[in-house]
Amino acid sequence: DDPHLIVAVHYYDPFQFTHQGASWVDPSPPLGRTWNGNRRSFHSKWQNWSWEIQTDSGAGADDQVMQITPQKGWAGLKLHHPRGIDDAKRLRVNIERGKQLKVAVFSGEKEKSEIVDFETIPGQFTLELEDDFGPVTDVLIQSITEAISPPFLLQQLDLEHATGVDHILQTEADEIQITLSTAVAWAAERKLGLHLGEFGAYHMADIDSRAKWTRTVREQAEKLGIGWAYWEFAAGFGVFDPQDNQWRKPLLDALLGK
Numbered sequence: 001d002d003p004h005l006i007v008a009v010h011y012y013d014p015f016q017f018t019h020q021g022a023s024w025v026d027p028s029p030p031l032g033r034t035w036n037g038n039r040r041s042f043h044s045k046w047q048n049w050s051w052e053i054q055t056d057s058g059a060g061a062d063d064q065v066m067q068i069t070p071q072k073g074w075a076g077l078k079l080h081h082p083r084g085i086d087d088a089k090r091l092r093v094n095i096e097r098g099k100q101l102k103v104a105v106f107s108g109e110k111e112k113s114e115i116v117d118f119e120t121i122p123g124q125f126t127l128e129l130e131d132d133f134g135p136v137t138d139v140l141i142q143s144i145t146e147a148i149s150p151p152f153l154l155q156q157l158d159l160e161h162a163t164g165v166d167h168i169l170q171t172e173a174d175e176i177q178i179t180l181s182t183a184v185a186w187a188a189e190r191k192l193g194l195h196l197g198e199f200g201a202y203h204m205a206d207i208d209s210r211a212k213w214t215r216t217v218r219e220q221a222e223k224l225g226i227g228w229a230y231w232e233f234a235a236g237f238g239v240f241d242p243q244d245n246q247w248r249k250p251l252l253d254a255l256l257g258k
Contacts, residue, residue, distance in 0.1 A: 006192065012198075018200065036172075037172050041066075045081065053069070078139070083135075085136045087162035088133060092125075093141070093156065103140070123155065180226065194227075
């Protein structure tokens with residue numbers, strides 16, 4: 001109970017991008033991952049419980065889709081929400097280049113599912129839920145044969161509920177905004193100040209991706225009224241190059257809004 005407290009948070013998502021090649025991380029994230037803000041990812045509050053599935057964001061034009069590649073028969077893309085989404089009304093799915101797949105949602109032991117032939121229907125499919133279905137804890141898209149199903153392209157995965165829409169599939173830039181908004185709401189509920197004390201991408205990532213990511217984090221923090229400090233000045237993440245004795249201009253411009 002102290003009016004002078006400020007909560008400091010750090011932000012380094014996606015970790016596989018910001019810490020690629022970092023020697024102190026075991027295992028070290030592999031090199032070569034880029035970041036442009038458009039690639040699709042799953043919302044961080046939905047845990048990925050999939051099996052025998054490979055996901056590849058950026059498989060379509062302008063990175064607007066995620067390619068789902070089953071590795072074996074009966075493979076499943078399953079996403080789990082630990083608390084569950086109350087008052088869910090419907091699940092909207094948009095799949096390109098898909099065949100017959102099982103689409104299902106779960107509330108505890110309760111299941112609502114349908115087998116959908118995405119070759120014969122328009123890309124978008126809607127699974128309607130009863131009013132008393134209960135909190136949705138899991139969403140499943142599953143291959144329904146023993147043979148390996150061909151890859152399919154996932155464009156949309158939205159769970160509509162009484163107070164809005166959960167965009168389970170979203171862009172990398174959306175994820176930054178949503179995550180920082182969660183921190184803001186947490187701090188506001190407790191009447192605490194909020195400070196983004198660290199964010200940065202390690203120098204082993206390409207400079208264009210680092211600058212885009214840095215600019216996006218800084219812009220979203222400022223839109224949400226969060227003060228920030230970049231990590232860091234002149235070492236592995238640094239905005240300044242001590243050997244050349246000059247600023248790394250793409251990073252400097254990203255931080256200063258130029």
